[in-house]
Amino acid sequence: MHRPLRYLATVPFFTAFFSFGQLGGDAVFRVLDIPSSARISALGGSPVAVYDNDINLGLFNPALLNSSMAKQVALSFMPYVDGINLGYAAYGHSFDSVGVTMSGSVQYVDYGTFTRRDETGADQGTFSAGEYVVQVGAGKAIDSVFSMGVNLKFITSNLEAYNASGWAADIGGVYVKQSIGLTIGATLRNIGFVSSTYDGTKEKLPFQAQLAATYKFRHAPFRLGLSIDNMQQWDLTYKDPVQVDQIDPVTGEIITKKVTTVDKALYHVVPNAEILFGPNFMVRMGYNYRRRQELAADVKPGLSGVSFGIGLKVSRVILSYSYAQFNLAGASNTFTLALRFADLKRTTAG
Numbered sequence: 001m002h003r004p005l006r007y008l009a010t011v012p013f014f015t016a017f018f019s020f021g022q023l024g025g026d027a028v029f030r031v032l033d034i035p036s037s038a039r040i041s042a043l044g045g046s047p048v049a050v051y052d053n054d055i056n057l058g059l060f061n062p063a064l065l066n067s068s069m070a071k072q073v074a075l076s077f078m079p080y081v082d083g084i085n086l087g088y089a090a091y092g093h094s095f096d097s098v099g100v101t102m103s104g105s106v107q108y109v110d111y112g113t114f115t116r117r118d119e120t121g122a123d124q125g126t127f128s129a130g131e132y133v134v135q136v137g138a139g140k141a142i143d144s145v146f147s148m149g150v151n152l153k154f155i156t157s158n159l160e161a162y163n164a165s166g167w168a169a170d171i172g173g174v175y176v177k178q179s180i181g182l183t184i185g186a187t188l189r190n191i192g193f194v195s196s197t198y199d200g201t202k203e204k205l206p207f208q209a210q211l212a213a214t215y216k217f218r219h220a221p222f223r224l225g226l227s228i229d230n231m232q233q234w235d236l237t238y239k240d241p242v243q244v245d246q247i248d249p250v251t252g253e254i255i256t257k258k259v260t261t262v263d264k265a266l267y268h269v270v271p272n273a274e275i276l277f278g279p280n281f282m283v284r285m286g287y288n289y290r291r292r293q294e295l296a297a298d299v300k301p302g303l304s305g306v307s308f309g310i311g312l313k314v315s316r317v318i319l320s321y322s323y324a325q326f327n328l329a330g331a332s333n334t335f336t337l338a339l340r341f342a343d344l345k346r347t348t349a350g
Helices: 005-019 038-042 261-266 289-295 341-349
Strands: 072-079 085-095 100-117 123-141 146-159 162-177 182-196 208-216 222-228 269-278 281-287 306-314 317-327 330-340
Antiparallel strands (some): 072 330, 100 123, 208 222, 281 306
8 A cells, every 4th residue: 555655744743842943944864963961951952062071972072082981881861742752872982002982872763653544544553753873983182182083873764664864974173271171172063965765855964063162160160161053054043934924913014023143143052051069969051042032932932942950970870860941832851871880890899
């Protein structure tokens, strides 16, 4: 029996909240942009420049991979609405003889099970949909302050009997000046191509040029950060073609929302902060202006664009949680667990 192509129309719905209209929806495999790490999600959803032992950060900028992430495993899970689940598993290993730290990870989005119906609406059973990313990364310190790294990714997607796949790479660099608490990272993300599609129409991957910086105060428990997204394109504003225009009841003219130069600049900027209460507890927060502008309800925006979370070290295990508000109808709760096998061995030996 012929399977109607109208099943494909469900794909934009699946990723609407996660991509939030990114670049007018002109790219595929938005799973590549989902901040599955609780720490990154809490800090606004964009890659951050922090050079520490968190392997989750190295998955987004491979230049952050370093030897302190050796034998570390990370698991992340984000339950979402209507049975949609996201998550990943990652592992790091250091090759000390060549000064290279590598990571491997598998990320997934499970959209659940759906009812298949024919043109008359008759039940034809069920089908599933999902997206998956298999990634391998490597990072190396070039000198005492500069490191570089690269990620290689295979992406695959399935919807009912349809499949699509692609290949991508990230190239990153990071500058770390620990004496003044400054870290600056730059990343070219999702460089690649779509190798197969649902219907034969080739589309682009969600390429991004990103810049991020953090500053850790020497005598205060604060780390302030700023991420700049989509530097490759200035104007990120987008008008939804299906959105109904508002009409002025007096003049009868269409009410247009003016977008200023300041608005266009703020669409790129994601400020964030971490409050470090000690080595075992921290509070995180971020603000995504673009997410608020594109997803918030006009009448009652609420906390759209705001995100926050905590990091807690219990024994040898690091637990992280984040809450990110999209709009009144949707928010994400992300849970991440990380531990080093070497730490567990020391605990057992003790």
